[in-house]
Amino acid sequence: MSQRGDNTASIELVPQSAGGGLVQLQRHEYRLAMGLRYLLRLGYRMTVPSTFSSWWRQRLAWAGGEFRLYVVNIRFGRWHPYFWIYGTVFLFAFFFLRWAAILQPGWSLLAAGVMYFGMVYAVHWKHRNRWLLRLPFYPLVTSLILLPLGAGWYFAMSIPEKNFGLIRFRRPRYGPAAAGQSRMTAPAEA
Known part of the structure; x- marks a missing residue:
């Protein structure tokens, strides 16, 4: 990335420590998400929602944004196939499979639950508290309830604003890409 002139940084989001159960669940959620980033880390203290x-x-708006990104702008899938496979297939298309697994539970659901609880405890062991037992149910609500509501929320936000969130490429005004060459294929200087 540095050869192309790109810079990357990861801002570590640190939710407030004081608060009820919802804040504590979000502290575990953000700690897990931030632990997966191993780039330049910049700390940023933030206040997370403390009421239901x-x-x-907030989560409905996020789910609406995911619908916009993965479904409305699916045409970018050919340039970023793994990203769009995750978003369109694993999040949205497998939504029905997740519900089927919940409505007809079996040994595989039990095994997945045990493995997920084990992973959650392994990752958060140093910061464990009574809310950690509830953490696996938190993404369950997100993926089974909030995700499908996000599609409706997207339309509820986009129709009144007449902004459907279509991502458009902007042509660069200067540099190799403006001359018809991408940064990746520009000829090397002799």
Whole structure:
């Protein structure tokens, strides 16, 4: 990436420590997400929603954004296939399989639950508290309830604003890409 002139940084989000159960669940969630980033780390203290209604609105907006990114702008899948396979297939298409697994539980669901609880405890062992037992149910609500509501939320946000969130490429005004060459294929200087 540095050869192309790109810079990458990961901002570590640190939720507030004081708060009820919803705040504690989000602290575990953000710790897990931030632990997966191994780039330049910059710390940023943030306040997470502390009431159910503010958390619900935030997560509906996020789910609407995921629908916009993965489904409305699916045409970018050919340039970023793994990203779009995750978003369109694993998040949205497998939504029905997740519900089927819940409605007709079997040994595989039990095994997945035990493995997930084990992973959650292994990752958060140093920061364990009573809310850690509830953490596996947190993404379950997100993937089974909030994700499908996100599609409706997307339309509820985009129709009144007349902004459907289609991502458009902008042509560069200067540099190799403006001359018809991408940065990746520009000829080397002799």
